[in-house]
Amino acid sequence: NAGVTQTPKFRILKIGQSMTLQCTQDMNHNYMYWYRQDPGMGLKLIYYSVGAGITDKGEVPNGYNVSRSTTEDFPLRLELAAPSQTSVYFCATRPTGEYEQYFGPGTRLTVT
Amino acid sequence: TQLLEQSPQFLSIQEGENLTVYCNSSSVFSSLQWYRQEPGEGPVLLVTVVTGGEVKKLKRLTFQFGDARKDSSLHITAAQPGDTGLYLCAGARYSGGSNYKLTFGKGTLLTVNP
Structure with a gap:
C-alpha cells in the first residue's frame, strides 16, 4: 500500500496563476484533510471531507477550493495564487x- | 479558535540528557495527540491520550494528559540523536458524529547532539 501520496512535491507559481495539488489514498479512509504548515506556525486546517461528495471549510479556507468525487482523491485547488499562499501543504486521512x-509527504509551494 | 501553546519552541541538548516538552491550553480537548515530524516529511503519530490524568509510555518517551484535559507533556529519557525532529501536539474537538478537528501547537524543534 502506498498510503497517502501527494503531487507535486515542489512547485513555484507566479502571482495570479492557478494550480491543483493532488492527494490520493489507497487505505479506504472516509476522512480526508488539507493542512498548510508555515514556518513556526504549526499546521492549520484548510478544508476537510467526511466522505465522497461531502466537503467543509476548516480554519483558513480563503483562496482555496476542494472536491471529493471519490473516496481515494481529494484535490486542493488554488485560484489566483498569492504570496501569502507560500507554504507546505499536507494531505491527511x-x-x-x-x-x-x-499524513502524506507534503507539497512545498512558493508563490512569487 | 482554541490555542495550544507549546514550550519550548527550540531545544538543543546532548545525547543522554532528559527533556520535557509542554503543551498547554485554556480549552478542554476530547483527546490530545503527539506527532513527530522529520524534515521533508509529514507528521507521524506517536501517541493519543484520551483520559484526564492518563500516562502512556513508549520506550523512552512518557506522555501525560492533564487531569482537566487542557494540557499535556512529553518527557524523553536519555535522548538519542535519532530523537531529533519537530514534536507537535494536537488537541481534538469533536464536531458531530465521529468527526473531529485537530488544533495543532506550533511545535518544539528538538536537536540531540552526539
Whole structure:
C-alpha cells in the first residue's frame, strides 16, 4: 500500500496563476484533510471531507477550493495564487472510529 | 479558535540528557495527540491520550494528559540523536458524529547532539 501520496512535491507559481495539488489514498479512509504548515506556525486546517461528495471549510479556507468525487482523491485547488499562499501543504486521512491521522509527504509551494 | 501553546519552541541538548516538552491550553480537548515530524516529511503519530490524568509510555518517551484535559507533556529519557525532529501536539474537538478537528501547537524543534 502506498498510503497517502501527494503531487507535486515542489512547485513555484507566479502571482495570479492557478494550480491543483493532488492527494490520493489507497487505505479506504472516509476522512480526508488539507493542512498548510508555515514556518513556526504549526499546521492549520484548510478544508476537510467526511466522505465522497461531502466537503467543509476548516480554519483558513480563503483562496482555496476542494472536491471529493471519490473516496481515494481529494484535490486542493488554488485560484489566483498569492504570496501569502507560500507554504507546505499536507494531505491527511483518517479511518472512521480511530484517532490517528495519516499524513502524506507534503507539497512545498512558493508563490512569487 | 482554541490555542495550544507549546514550550519550548527550540531545544538543543546532548545525547543522554532528559527533556520535557509542554503543551498547554485554556480549552478542554476530547483527546490530545503527539506527532513527530522529520524534515521533508509529514507528521507521524506517536501517541493519543484520551483520559484526564492518563500516562502512556513508549520506550523512552512518557506522555501525560492533564487531569482537566487542557494540557499535556512529553518527557524523553536519555535522548538519542535519532530523537531529533519537530514534536507537535494536537488537541481534538469533536464536531458531530465521529468527526473531529485537530488544533495543532506550533511545535518544539528538538536537536540531540552526539
